[in-house]
Structures are given as structure tokens and as C-alpha cells.
Amino acid sequence: MTRAARGLWALCATLVLGFLPLVAVIGPAAAHDVRPAYLQIDPLGADRYTLIWRTPLLSGMSLPVVLDLPAEAKVLAPPKIQPLPGSVIERRAIEIPGGLAGQRIGFVGLEGTITDVLVRIGDGRGGQATALVRPSRPWIEIDPERGLLDIALTYLRQGIDHILTGTDHLLFVASLLLIVRDWRMLLKTITAFTVAHSITLALATFGLVSLPPGPVDTLVAASIALVAVEAVRRERGVTSAMIRWPWIVAFLFGLLHGFGFAGALLDLGFPQGDIPLALLMFNIGIEIGQLIFIAVVLATIAAIRRIFPIPGRAVLVSSYAIGILATFWALERLQATFT
Amino acid sequence: MRRSLVGLAAVLVLLVPGAASAHGNLAAAGAFYSGLLHPLLVPAELLCLLAVGLYLGTNGRHASQIGVPVFAGFVAAGLALGGLLSLPVRLPTIMALAAAALASLSVIAGKRLPHALLAVLAGFGGLAIGLDAVPDADGWGDRLLTSVATVIGSGAAIVILTAFVSSQQRELSRIGYRVAGSWIMAVAILYFGWLAVQ
Numbered sequence: 188m189t190r191a192a193r194g195l196w197a198l199c200a201t202l203v204l205g206f207l208p209l210v211a212v213i214g215p216a217a218a219h220d221v222r223p224a225y226l227q228i229d230p231l232g233a234d235r236y237t238l239i240w241r242t243p244l245l246s247g248m249s250l251p252v253v254l255d256l257p258a259e260a261k262v263l264a265p266p267k268i269q270p271l272p273g274s275v276i277e278r279r280a281i282e283i284p285g286g287l288a289g290q291r292i293g294f295v296g297l298e299g300t301i302t303d304v305l306v307r308i309g310d311g312r313g314g315q316a317t318a319l320v321r322p323s324r325p326w327i328e329i330d331p332e333r334g335l336l337d338i339a340l341t342y343l344r345q346g347i348d349h350i351l352t353g354t355d356h357l358l359f360v361a362s363l364l365l366i367v368r369d370w371r372m373l374l375k376t377i378t379a380f381t382v383a384h385s386i387t388l389a390l391a392t393f394g395l396v397s398l399p400p401g402p403v404d405t406l407v408a409a410s411i412a413l414v415a416v417e418a419v420r421r422e423r424g425v426t427s428a429m430i431r432w433p434w435i436v437a438f439l440f441g442l443l444h445g446f447g448f449a450g451a452l453l454d455l456g457f458p459q460g461d462i463p464l465a466l467l468m469f470n471i472g473i474e475i476g477q478l479i480f481i482a483v484v485l486a487t488i489a490a491i492r493r494i495f496p497i498p499g500r501a502v503l504v505s506s507y508a509i510g511i512l513a514t515f516w517a518l519e520r521l522q523a524t525f526t
Numbered sequence: 527m528r529r530s531l532v533g534l535a536a537v538l539v540l541l542v543p544g545a546a547s548a549h550g551n552l553a554a555a556g557a558f559y560s561g562l563l564h565p566l567l568v569p570a571e572l573l574c575l576l577a578v579g580l581y582l583g584t585n586g587r588h589a590s591q592i593g594v595p596v597f598a599g600f601v602a603a604g605l606a607l608g609g610l611l612s613l614p615v616r617l618p619t620i621m622a623l624a625a626a627a628l629a630s631l632s633v634i635a636g637k638r639l640p641h642a643l644l645a646v647l648a649g650f651g652g653l654a655i656g657l658d659a660v661p662d663a664d665g666w667g668d669r670l671l672t673s674v675a676t677v678i679g680s681g682a683a684i685v686i687l688t689a690f691v692s693s694q695q696r697e698l699s700r701i702g703y704r705v706a707g708s709w710i711m712a713v714a715i716l717y718f719g720w721l722a723v724q
Binding site: 301351352483486487489490491493494495 | 556559587590591594682685686688689690692693
């Protein structure tokens with residue numbers, strides 16, 4: 188590389204590296220704050236319905252979104268508001284002459300947030316229709332006939348969203364890429380991670396195993412730091428069980444990450460009678476998001492390698508950066524667990 | 527190093543304080559992805575990105591070593607300048623289309639350009655994308671995050687495209703690049719025409 192090219196490359200590297208810490212500081216706080224709001228509508232009798240409207244609390248403030256019910260809707264009883272840790276639930280009963288079908292429910296203020304609203308509409312016979320309302324289209328046209336495909340797509344999208352906005356899960360996958368150097372081992376490691384988190388996600392979703400979220404989140408952060416330490420050791424020529432068999436580590440820590448995914452899925456709630464479908468699609472969504480991330484990272488690294496000579500210490504620097512960030516998260520989450 | 531610091535300072539201008547957003551943290555993940563995908567989802571920026579990537583890739587590895595950092599650096603500079611200047615609304619789009627047309631014209635011509643000219647064209651393309659992608663978020667944190675993501679997204683996209691093109695230099699591939707260049711130029715001109723009659 189010529190001197191001019193080196194200088195220009197240094198400029199670009201400085202720009203990017205100079206901002207990474209800032210991204211990191213802002214990023215983790217956002218990692219899992221994108222919780223959806225939730226509206227459950229169940230028939231109470233002829234043209235009468237109960238509404239459960241749950242909004243997440245963000246930094247102690249309730250979501251600035253208000254339900255906009257059809258003009259014909261009559262409130263049968265004053266809304267009952269129940270504050271919960273992390274959310275507020277509002278229950279009300281309404282009557283809509285002619286029923287809900289074909290009516291529109293709006294979510295005023297949703298367009299100013301990036302929160303989604305999960306809407307479930309019971310049919311009174313044990314079945315439910317599910318839909319996801321996005322800020323870009325903050326209303327729903329009620330169509331009680333929506334079926335399994337809607338549920339599947341809703342949870343698939345939530346799975347992809349969750350992994351792609353879950354900085355800690357992505358960083359764990361990135362740190363695994365630092366210690367895995369061949370395709371076969373990469374396949375084994377990613378598969379082990381997938382199998383493991385699928386197991387605990389299913390166990391936690393069905394309520395068979397339950398762990399408090401605070402310690403789980405702390406251990407997830409600690410798992411990233413630990414893998415980063417191993418990546419540093421590998422760069423220094425040291426070998427260990429974790430370096431030789433990274434898929435075992437991916438499996439063990441994957442069990443932990445599964446509890447993290449389950450927390451997000453439990454926040455979403457489930458359609459009665461379709462829990463296995465929701466679980467399956469959420470998990471597939473997570474896999475799709477994970478594979479997109481891996482593909483983009485590997486393609487970018489391969490492309491950079493093709494054009495620029497990568498300095499020998501690049502892996503070491505990346506490992507340290509990931510390790511420092513993960514340690515910070517672990518301490519922050521540990522403190523949050525005890526306060 | 528001095529130039530690196532100047533570039534860094536240019537993007538740091540984005541730190542101009544703004545009104546704090548009540549849901550800054552909530553929007554942060556969205557802000558990052560919105561910045562990351564902006565150059566890929568806005569047609570004029572995508573055309574510019576494709577044309578400059580093709581152009582750098584067809585000029586070989588050495589050209590890419592110069593062009594890619596210049597491009598990424600000027601995306602950052604454009605983001606910083608766009609936050610400070612009040613430009614006519616369509617100017618960045620027109621600049622991006624002009625960069626796309628010029629770069630694709632060079633691809634169609636199939637001639638290697640002097641490195642200085644190459645750097646100017648890559649820088650112009652990057653500047654246009656940066657100016658066009660200035661985030662309109664309220665809080666400075668979101669603006670910064672979105673801007674960094676735009677630099678990362680456009681940088682990664684240009685690196686991947688350039689590396690792919692420079693690695694595929696068979697006769698058939700080169701014909702393919704020229705065809706692609708022609709299409710990009712045609713779309714850029716049509717887009718410009720559409721803007722003109724609006």
C-alpha cells in the first residue's frame with residue numbers, strides 16, 4: 188500500500204474506531220428496551236368486549252400512546268388501571284353496536300415511538316387472531332378471521348427484531364467468530380448455540396424452568412467477556428478447552444442466552460392454543476437474524492481482507508474491545524440486580 | 527494523523543446539542559438500523575453506492591485502497607456538514623445522482639483513471655450520500671448513533687461491492703459491469719428527469 192493510501196485508510200479507521208466507544212455506550216442501554224405494548228380484546232357478550240391494554244414503562248415513564256376506539260364504542264365501566272413492575276395495565280369493558288368486525292382501532296402517539304403493539308382478538312370459542320401494529324401504520328382494521336399465517340409472521344418478525352436489536356447476543360456471536368477459524372467448526376459452534384438456546388427458550392416458555400432475568404442478563408454479559416478473554420489467549424498462542432472445542436462453550440452459554448430470548452417472548456405473550464407455533468416461529472426468527480448478522484460480518488471481513496492488509500493485532504484489539512464492553516455490561520447489570 | 531483528526535473533528539460537529547428525546551434510549555436501536563440501512567434504502571444513495579463501488583472495483587485493488595477510505599471519510603464529512611448547513615432539499619439527491627452518472631460513465635468507458643481523479647469522484651459520491659443521509663432525529667445521541675451507523679453501513683457496502691468486483695475480472699464479468707454501469711446511468715438520468723419535472 189502506498190503512503191497516500193495508508194494515510195487515507197488511517198483517516199477512515201480513525202473515524203470508525205473513534206466512534207465505536209460512543210456506539211457502545213448508547214447501544215447497550217437500547218439492547219432490550221424495545222418492548223411491545225399489548226392489547227387483548229375478548230368478547231363479553233353480544234357486541235360487548237373486554238379490553239386489556241398493557242403499555243411498557245420506559246425509564247419510569249409510561250408509553251405516550253392512547254387507544255383510539257371506534258366512535259360508536261360506549262364505555263360500560265370506568266377503566267381500571269393497575270401499575271405493575273415495568274408496565275401499566277388498563278382494563279375496560281366496551282360496547283360497540285354491530286360488533287368489532289370491520290372497525291378500526293387507532294394508537295395515537297405510536298407513530299412517534301419505535302414500539303410495536305401486539306393485538307390479540309379472541310373469538311369467544313378459544314381461538315384468537317393476532318396482529319402486530321407498527322408505528323408506521325398506527326392502527327388496526329379488525330378482521331377476526333385472521334389465522335395461523337398472521338400468528339406465524341408476527342412471531343417470526345419479532346424473533347428477527349429481537350436478535351437484531353439485542354446487542355449482547357450479537358456480541359456473543361461476534362466473540363465466537365474470533366475464536367473459530369474454520370467453516371466446519373463455525374457450523375458446529377453456531378448449531379450448538381442454536382440447539383442450546385432453543386432448549387432453554389422452550390423450557391422457559393412452557394414454564395418448566397424459570398430464572399430471574401437480572402442474574403441471567405448479568406451472566407449473558409459475563410459469557411461474552413469470557414469468550415473475549417479466550418480470544419485474547421488464542422491470539423497469544425495459548426490453547427484451552429474453550430479454544431479447542433468452542434462448540435461446547437457455545438452450547439453451555441447458549442443455554443443462558445435462551446433464557447434471555449424467553450424473557451422477550453414472555454413479554455410478548457402467546458396466542459392461546461398456538462404456543463408451539465409462536466415459539467417455533469420466534470426461534471426461527473432468531474436464527475434468521477443470527478445468520479444475517481454472521482453473513483454480513485464475515486462478508487465484510489472477507490472484503491476488507493481482499494482490499495486491505497489487516498494488521499496482525501486486529502483480532503487482539505477487537506477481543507479487548509468486546510471484553511471491556513462486556514465487563515462493563517456485566518458490572519452494570521450486577522448493580523441493577525442488587526438495587 | 528493531522529488529517530485523521532480533522533476528519534474526526536468534522537463528524538464530532540454532529541455532537542451539537544439538541545433537545546433531549548423523552549424516548550432516546552428506546553429509539554436508539556431503531557436509530558442505529560435506520561442509519562445503517564439508509565444508504566441501501568434511499569434510491570439515489572443506492573445508485574451512487576453501486577456506481578462508485580463498481581467504479582472502484584473495476585479500477586483494481588490499489589484504486590480501492592485509495593477510494594474506499596476517501597468514500598467513507600467523505601460520508602462522515604457530508605453527515606457533519608449537512609447538520610450545519612441548510613442546503614436546498616434536492617441538492618444532495620442531485621449530487622448523488624450526478625456522482626452515480628459520472629462513476630457509471632467511467633465504468634462504461636472501461637478506462638482506468640488517475641488516482642487523484644478517482645479519489646475526487648469517490649469523495650464526491652461519499653459527500654453526496656453523507657449530505658443526503660443527515661439524520662433528523664431530535665436528540666444528539668440518536669443523531670450521532672444514526673450517523674455512525676450510516677458511515678458503517680455505507681463503508682461496509684462499498685467494501686463488499688468493491689472487493690467482489692475487483693476479484694471478478696474475467697472478460698464476461700467486465701462486460702457485465704459495463705452493462706450494470708449502463709443501467710445505473712440510465713436510472714440516474716431518468717430519476718434526475720423525474721426530479722426536474724416535479
